[in-house]
Amino acid sequence: MRVTTETIGSISIVVGLGLLAAGCKPSTEAPAPPNRIQTANSASVAPASKITFLDLPVPPEPEATAQLVAHGKTVYEQNCLACHGAKGDGKGDAAAFLLPKPRNFVQANYRLRSTPIGHLPTDADLFRSVSIGMAGTPMPPWRIHLSDKDRWAVVDYIKTFSPRFADSNEDRSAVSLGTPPARNETTLAEGKALFTKMACITCHGESGHGDGTSAAGLVDDSNIRIKPRDFSKPGLFKSGYSTKEIVRTIQTGFNGTPMLGFHGTIQDQDAWKLAYYVETFVKAAPPAAIVRASQNFLEREKLGDPDVRVNLIERAWKYDPAVIRVKKGQIVEVTFEPTDNGLGVGHGFAISSYDEVAFLNGAMVGAPKTVKFRADRAGQFTFYCATQCSTEKLHPLMNGTFIVEDDTAKQSASAK
Numbered sequence: 001m002r003v004t005t006e007t008i009g010s011i012s013i014v015v016g017l018g019l020l021a022a023g024c025k026p027s028t029e030a031p032a033p034p035n036r037i038q039t040a041n042s043a044s045v046a047p048a049s050k051i052t053f054l055d056l057p058v059p060p061e062p063e064a065t066a067q068l069v070a071h072g073k074t075v076y077e078q079n080c081l082a083c084h085g086a087k088g089d090g091k092g093d094a095a096a097f098l099l100p101k102p103r104n105f106v107q108a109n110y111r112l113r114s115t116p117i118g119h120l121p122t123d124a125d126l127f128r129s130v131s132i133g134m135a136g137t138p139m140p141p142w143r144i145h146l147s148d149k150d151r152w153a154v155v156d157y158i159k160t161f162s163p164r165f166a167d168s169n170e171d172r173s174a175v176s177l178g179t180p181p182a183r184n185e186t187t188l189a190e191g192k193a194l195f196t197k198m199a200c201i202t203c204h205g206e207s208g209h210g211d212g213t214s215a216a217g218l219v220d221d222s223n224i225r226i227k228p229r230d231f232s233k234p235g236l237f238k239s240g241y242s243t244k245e246i247v248r249t250i251q252t253g254f255n256g257t258p259m260l261g262f263h264g265t266i267q268d269q270d271a272w273k274l275a276y277y278v279e280t281f282v283k284a285a286p287p288a289a290i291v292r293a294s295q296n297f298l299e300r301e302k303l304g305d306p307d308v309r310v311n312l313i314e315r316a317w318k319y320d321p322a323v324i325r326v327k328k329g330q331i332v333e334v335t336f337e338p339t340d341n342g343l344g345v346g347h348g349f350a351i352s353s354y355d356e357v358a359f360l361n362g363a364m365v366g367a368p369k370t371v372k373f374r375a376d377r378a379g380q381f382t383f384y385c386a387t388q389c390s391t392e393k394l395h396p397l398m399n400g401t402f403i404v405e406d407d408t409a410k411q412s413a414s415a416k
C-alpha cells in the first residue's frame, strides 16, 4: 500500500508501521493491526495542544481481562516498543537518540500523576499521560491515533512491567487540590514568598528560567542531567499549561526527578498561590498558536484544486508512505502530520529539487501542515525532514522517495 496516486476526494490511507530498522517487520505481516490510522483529512484530528492532563475526559475503565492485556501487548509492540523497548525498560531502538529518555516501566517512576510523590499513578493517570503525551518531549499524544479501548489495553499492559501494580499495599489514591484562593496582589505576594521559602528558587531560579543555584548538577533516576522547568515557556510544561496542572505538579511532584511533591508539607491554598506566582514568569503572551496549514508561494498563485492528495505521516522517524508516486503535470497536495514532536520542534517535509515549492517545517502532532505544488519535473527525488527533529543519527534517515512519472512517454501507464 502506501501508494497515493488516487485522485482527489476519497483518499484515506491506512497506515502500517514504520518501526526502526532493527527488528522492523513489514506492516503487511501484522494481522489486522488494531491501530489503523485513518488520516483522511486533517480536520478529523483534534488540536493536540489544548487539552491538559486533568481536563482529559477519561472513559470508564474496562475490566483488565487476559484478552485485553494481550491486546495491549499488540498495541504496545506496534506503537511503543521502538522507544520504550520490548522489556519496557525504556531502551527501545530509538531511545539512544531521544532526550528526555523514554520512561522505564520496570522502574515505574511516573511523573504525571494525581497521587503523592513516591506513589504509583492511578490507572486514569496512565490513561491520561498516554492520551495527551508529554509536551516538549518525544512522547506522542496517543488519543489522536489510538482508540479508547487500545489506550486502556496498553495501560493494562505497561502495568505488567512492574510488580508494584499488583501489590494491594500500594496506595494509589489521588490527592485533593483544594479550593483555589482568590488571585490578587496579596496571594501573588504570598506565592512569591513561598517560592523562596520552599526553595523553588534554588532550582527554578529567581528569573524562573530554570537557572537557580542548584540547577546545574541535577540528574534523574537514570543519572541523566535534568533541567528545572523554564517557567517562561508554557509549551514545555509536560502535562499542559494550566493553573490546575501546576498546582497538581506542586502537590504530587515528578517521581524519579528532583522535582518533589509538596502534598502534606504545604497547605492546599499555598500550592495555588505558588502556581499563581509561577504563572507570572510568562511575560509575553504564550507563543502564537501553532499554525495549522502553511501556504507556500505557489499556493498563493492559485494552483486550484489538487489532482492528488497525499496524507503523509511520520512514525518513529519514518515517513509513511515512504514512496509517493504522481504524474508529471499534476497538482499535488501533501498534508503531513507526525505522530511525535521530534525534539519538541516537530518534523518537516521537503523534496530535493522541489525544495523551493515543497518545503514544510515544524509540523506537530495534531497540527498537520499542508503544501501544494505542481509536479513539473519528471524523475525520482528524495523527500526528507526539513526540521532538525532529532540528533544526528536519526534525522538523516528520515526520508522517502518522490516519483514523478512522465506519461507522455508511456502513454498507457495506468494510475496505480
Ligand code: HEC
Pocket: 075, 076, 079, 080, 081, 082, 083, 084, 094, 098, 099, 100, 101, 102, 103, 109, 110, 111, 112, 113, 126, 129, 130, 134, 137, 138, 139, 140, 142, 154, 155, 158, 238, 316, 340
Ligand atoms: C517516539 C518515542 C516514544 C514513543 C513511540 C512512545 N513513547 Fe512514551 N515516552 C517517550 C518519552 C521520551 C517519555 C518520557 C518523557 C519525559 O520524561 O518527560 C515517555 C513517557 C511515557 C510515559 C510516562 C508518563 C509519566 O507520567 O511519566 C508513559 C506512560 C508512556 N510514555 C507510554 C507510552 C505508550 C503506551 C506508548 C505507545 C502507545 C508510547 N509511550 C510511545 C517516548 C515515546
Ligand code: HEC
Pocket: 111, 195, 198, 199, 200, 201, 202, 203, 204, 218, 226, 227, 228, 229, 236, 237, 238, 239, 240, 245, 246, 249, 250, 254, 257, 258, 259, 260, 262, 274, 275, 278
Ligand atoms: C531540587 C530542584 C527543584 C526544586 C526545589 C523544585 N523544582 Fe520544580 N522542577 C524541577 C525539575 C528538575 C523539573 C523538571 C522535571 C522534568 O522535566 O521532568 C521541575 C518541574 C517543575 C514544574 C513543571 C511541571 C510540568 O508540567 O512540566 C513546575 C510547575 C515546578 N517544577 C514548580 C516548582 C515549584 C513551585 C517548586 C517549589 C515549591 C519547585 N518546582 C521546586 C526541579 C525542582
